[in-house]
Amino acid sequence: MDIAADEDDPFEEQREKADNPMKRLFVEYGARNKTALTVGILSSIVARVLDLLPPLLLALAVDAIFLDSRAFDLWLVPEALEPTTRAGQLRLSAGLIAVAFLGGAAFHWTRNWGWNAFAQHIQHAIRTDTYDKMQRLNMDFFADKQTGEMMSVLSNDVNRLERFLNDGMNSAFRLGVMVVGISVVLFVTNWQLALIALVPVPLIALFTYKFVQVIQPKYADVRSSVGRVNSRLENNLGGIQVIKAANTESYESDRVEDVSGDYFDANWDAIGTRIKFFPGLRVLAGVGFVITFIVGGLWVITPGGIGPLSGDLSPGNFVLFILYTQRFIWPMAQFGQIINMYQRARASAARLFGLMDEPSRIAEDPDADDLVVTDGRVEYEDVSFGYDQEETIVEDVSFTVEGGETLALVGPTGAGKSTVLKLLLRMYDVGEGRIAIDGQDLRNVTIPSLRRQVGYVSQDTFLFYGTVAENIRYGTFDAGREAVIEAAKAAEAHEFITNLPEGYDTEVGERGVKLSGGQRQRISIARAVLKDPEILVLDEATSDVDTETEMLIQRSLDRLTEDRTTFAIAHRLSTIKDADRIVVLEDGRVVERGTHGDLLAEDGLYAHLWGVQAGEIDELPEEFVERAARRQARTGGDD
Ligand SMILES: Nc1ncnc2c1ncn2[C@@H]1O[C@H](COP(=O)(O)OP(=O)(O)OP(=O)(O)O)[C@@H](O)[C@H]1O
Ligand SMILES: [Mg+2]
Structure with missing residues (x-):
């Protein structure tokens, strides 16, 4: 573009x-x-x-x-x-x-x-x-x-x-x-002849300037249509599997033909203007040249000149005028450019x-101190937040996690779980309320010290182009090979990595395309493990792996989360049932809280979701389905 x-x-x-x-x-x-x-x-x-x-x-x-x-x-x-x-x-x-x-x-x-x-x-x-x-x-x-x-x-x-x-x-x-x-x-x-010889100069300047004014919008059209051709092609080649599966080859060929046709038209329009430019310039230059040639020549032949145009010119100076005026033309053509x-x-x-x-907007307080994590106690006090002014996404969320505890956030998709935890990393600042770690308001600590001590495994795993080892080491650049392997083991990634063609030195491709979703997730868990943060945030960290691997990761995560404050978001409730506290979010508000046992006893949303997932009940009671439908209707659903 x-x-x-x-x-x-x-x-x-x-x-x-x-x-x-x-x-x-x-x-x-x-x-x-x-x-x-x-x-x-x-x-x-x-x-x-x-x-x-x-x-x-x-x-x-x-x-x-x-x-x-x-x-x-x-x-x-x-x-x-x-x-x-x-x-x-x-x-x-x-x-x-x-x-x-x-x-x-x-x-x-x-x-x-x-x-x-x-x-x-x-x-x-x-x-x-x-x-x-x-x-x-x-x-x-x-x-x-x-x-x-x-x-x-x-x-x-x-x-x-x-x-x-x-x-x-x-x-x-x-x-x-x-x-x-x-x-x-x-x-x-010879100032008289100079006056005559230089007449074309401003004309040429004006002509090229006008030309550029006319051609510029045409070139802009050409550029944007070539941009459309490129994005169309890029989209189609990237989605070739979908095109084949949907059997839409001829539909896509037509679409490519359309954008390519637009490019043709735009270009042809620009070409039409462009090819008139140099001939036009030649006409102007030629007329100037002929006049200078005739007048100058006559002054050489007849010293004193003829008629009203009187002048006197040596043959050498005549040559000078001819050569110099010729020199003007092409550089002047650049003027408009x-x-x-x-x-x-x-x-x-x-x-x-x-x-x-x-x-x-997230400016660091000039007097900010580094965050010092002692216990790892995290408090959310009446936190409200919206990505923009119009809509509040998180409303009045309060909870406290004691150091070393694990808090699980559960709730329907779009409830605001990821948003709540992004606030902990200060990806955004809270709108109202406050978040504090060991009593220090996040807004009063330096951002690097905060992010250094909070490890984050995000919902969408992103790997950088480079090797597996480089991706694990990302952000902890001084870690040695041993440490990288240890971290991979803790994330249950060691085995599959050693089976890759070049082990830890295998290139993962752009965004990690050469790996499966579950493999990518385990690499980003390994990255967090290697960082060894005081506070760990796991946003659907195991959503892309099979149940068996999940259990293995869970086992090593248990070790990892044992004595550090951990936040875990999961749709599969079995992975968080042992959490010290569970907070159920719906529509950005806390609707239930407690331990797994408490929540089952409460017989609310959590208990029913659990029942469905555990196979104890066949479907959610009508009341919850109704609520979900209303919510989808309000947020525009998934499409
Ligand atoms: N960058 C953003 N800008 C504007 N709105 C956003 C942005 N990110 C998320 N939202 C909106 O905020 C709401 C909560 O999103 P969030 O990602 O926190 O949900 P979630 O509970 O993590 O859902 P899921 O379980 O699907 O991951 C959604 O309605 C979403 O559309
Ligand atoms: Mg989320």
Whole structure:
């Protein structure tokens, strides 16, 4: 996906908040790379001047050699060295032209070094800074954005800045020096003819600017349609198994044909405009050239000129005018491009700086102390929370877990169990009430110290691309091989890992696709075991494994949870029946609490769920089914 300033921009808010982004770019980042910038600017100027010298020397040489006007008299060469013969003049001009070429080559090199170094350092710094800032933003920021959109900022926007800082700045300086340099020389040589010869310049500038204005939206269409083609293909190839099973190949072929057709149309539209550009430019340039050629030529042939246009021109200067005006055309064609690159770079810089300035709602208290876990007692006091203002997801939840105890959270899907425990990790801050560990309010402790001491096995296991061992060691990077194996054993993962082709060094694939769901879960349990946290949170940690493995994991988890505070969420009630406390959540509220025995005696939701799962009763009483149906209707169900 490619996001330009003129398209639907998910980062519009950030973009609009950043003021003066280009100035900031140069002040904050440019200043760190002054050497490269200086080399770039100076070399651009010198290289361009040297570029412009050969035609000038050639013009002088024409007069000096063919008319013997001793043009070199005037400047450049000290009198003593001045050649006196035409052959001498020829040698001198050839020598000077050679010097200009060689010097030009050297400065082209330093110029490209300067601008590239400048652009590369800045793109590196700004990408890493933005990423660094982005990963510290709150979870709700990530919930609102698509991964592709954030990737687009970190890749496309940064690349666009890079291109501007390199090509754009480079071209702008070259163009500027050229326009000024050529104008000065032409005006000094013959201002009347210069006026005529330079007429096409503003016209060409205007023409290319207009062209870019017209083609830009067309290119935007091309980019978004190519984006749609790519996501369609990506989706289809990723879901190929579903397509085959559903027998929808021809339906999908049609859909691909549709998006590809849109791309064709958008591209054809842009091509239609684009192929008129260079011919148009040629017409403008050609007309300018012919006029300069005729007027200049007549002034050479008839000194004094004819009619109202009077002038006087040497053949050498005539050559100079012809060569210089020719030099103008193609660089001028870049003018519109440079303006456009600047505008796009500005939008990109605004998005990047806007992101960097994005405030973190979960801000750390400046006086926060590190969390010190002594007993591991956790208290939830009247905790309420909603992901957004409109809806409260968790309401008035209170419970206390003594150090070393296990508390189980059970309840229907969507009841808010995972949410309650995410609050313990401060993925989000409580709306009302408070959560405290050993009497310390979570909002008053440093976030790293909290997350270091709370181990979390999340409901959706995510593995990073890399080996099994790397994934277990993730976050506990200094752990040795022995410790990794011990942790894997505790998570009942050792056996299957040793059966993998390369054991602990087997690559797990992207997101761990090469492993089964249950295997992934056991690796993330091993990760938590290795971390050896004071407080352990297990969110459906064993939901993807078979009953047998679950019992094995349960046995080692029992050892693991023996004397540390543990929170466990489970739908399979057999895994939590021995918990010290069980809290039943429904609709974000605590509806029942107690031990397994207490809850059975209470004969409420828990007792009935237990009955169904244990096979003691066949189905839930109507009352509970009714409640579930009402709940599904309210939350929109699963679809
Ligand atoms: N990031 C989020 N943004 C907005 N709403 C969310 C977000 N995550 C969850 N919710 C909503 O909060 C409610 C509680 O979700 P939660 O994940 O806590 O349920 P749960 O009890 O863990 O369910 P399950 O047993 O299916 O895992 C749901 O209605 C869900 O739609
Ligand atoms: Mg959950």
